[in-house]
Amino acid sequence: MKILHVAWLDNNKSNGVSVVVPNHIKYQSALVQVALLNTSNISLDIPEEEINYPIFSLGDCPQGNIGLLPSPFNDPDIVIFHGVYFYYYYKTMGFLLNMKIPYIVIPHGSLTSFAQEKKKWKKKIGNILVFNKFINNSRCIQFLTQEEKISSNWEGESFICGNGMSSRTCIVDKKKNSDFFHFTYIGRLALFQKGLDILLEACYSISDEMRGKKIKLNIYGPDDQGDKKKVLHLIEKYKIQDIVCLSNPVYGKEKEKILQNSDVFVLTSRFEGQPLSVIEALLMGIPVLLTPGTNIANEVVSNNCGWCAELSVKDVADKILEIFNLKKQIAQYSLNASKYAEKNYSWEEIAKKTVSGYKKLLR
Known part of the structure; x- marks a missing residue:
């Protein structure tokens, strides 16, 4: 079986797609035989010993004509597109349809209802002119989670298989170096998508309780389209610099x-595909608030790896205090988290599942 992955990848470690696609x-x-067509034309910083597959660039495949790629990937059994909103993908689709080569789209969260609200009118126009055709002509859509599928309102053929994580990062025995109870967020400082506005207001609403109980929120991440200034502004506006640390x-x-020195990992996103940061935290035995x-x-709650709060200031605030009051149970949640993630x-296992799914689609 010959699989060609098509993706726009860079070396940004905060770009989840750029992290997971090379691992897939x-x-x-x-x-099976697999290759990558990287449409960004950026040279990827992947260690040579980890590159056991061909990597092609736009120069190898002008205008999306995969028939110009070196054999055998000029005639793959199936093509996997990562993401949706790239016009180059649409051009490539034309060649694939003419060559009768099926393709799968992995939207990585971009078809969810919340994601569609971001740059809403630009996406509506793009969908009508180009991207609906690209989606509808696919053999199927591969969603990363059941929740992503539901939120995307997709009624066509699909299957579900998510991302993985290297189990070598698993650290179960955590040694606390602080008297504080630490909630930790690690990710892009995308205020709206990551729900940081809700999280910060939640901390403000229970700031006195957090101070009294020695609860802290630690935020780590790169700027995202200028949102770091907005995050700083909210922290200063709410006067919670003593309980919220931005790094x-x-x-x-x-x-x-x-x-390792966190008690709970927190992610209050409005929309995601499948957040790698959560999987990494679980592997390290860190329960999560989502x-x-x-x-x-839903997976996390049903496997006793963490908690779910509705996307509201009150519910997030209530969960923070509830989790603190359950801190004697954190050790068991931690054990559950690492076992479930491993x-x-x-x-x-992810590779076996995806390849099996692709083979079934080709029968």
């Missing part, structure tokens, strides 16, 4: 150390 390909390549982004070993928009909250999010 790496682990699938142990099972620079962290990666690698530094990120692991931050998570909102429905993360598309993984069982369900290993890249090897």
Whole structure:
């Protein structure tokens, strides 16, 4: 079987798609022939020992004509598009239809109702002119979670298989170096998408309780379209600098150390595909506080790995205090989290599931 992945990738470690796609390909390549067409023309910082597959650029495939790619990927069995809103994908679709090559679209959250509200009119026009045709001509849509599928209102053929995470990052025995109870957010400072406005107002509404109980919120992440200034403004406006700490982004070993010293990871997103930060926290034995928009909250709650709050100031605030009052149970939630994540999010298992799903579609 020959699989060609098409994606716009860069070296931004906060770009979830750029993190997961190379791993999908790496682990699938142990099972079938796989290649990557990177439409960004950016040279990827992937260690040579991890590149066991061909990587093509736009120069290898002008105007989306995959028939010009080197053999055997000039005639793949199936093409996997990561994301939706790239005109190059639409041009590539034309060649695939002429060549009778099926393709799958993995929207990575971009078809959810909340995501469609972002740049709403631009997307409406784009959908009518181009992208509805691109979506509707696909063999199926691959959603990362059941919740993402429901929120996307897709009635056509689909299957569900998410992302993975390397289990080698798992750290279960956490040693606390603080008397404070730490909630931690690590991710882009995208105020609206990540629901940071709701989270900060929730902290303000219970600021006296947080001070009395020594609860702190630590936020780490890169700026996102100027939203860092807005986050800082809200922290200053609410006068919660003593209980909310905003820091620079962290990666690698530094990120692991931050998570290791956290009690609960928090993500109050309005919409996501499947948040890698949550999977990473679970693997390290960090229980999580999520909102429905993360598309993984139901799994977490049903497996006793964390809690779900509705996307409202009151409910998020109430959950923060509820979790603090359950802090004696954190150790058990931590154990549940690491066991669940190791069982369900290993890249090897994800690769087997996706390749099996693609083969079934081709029968």
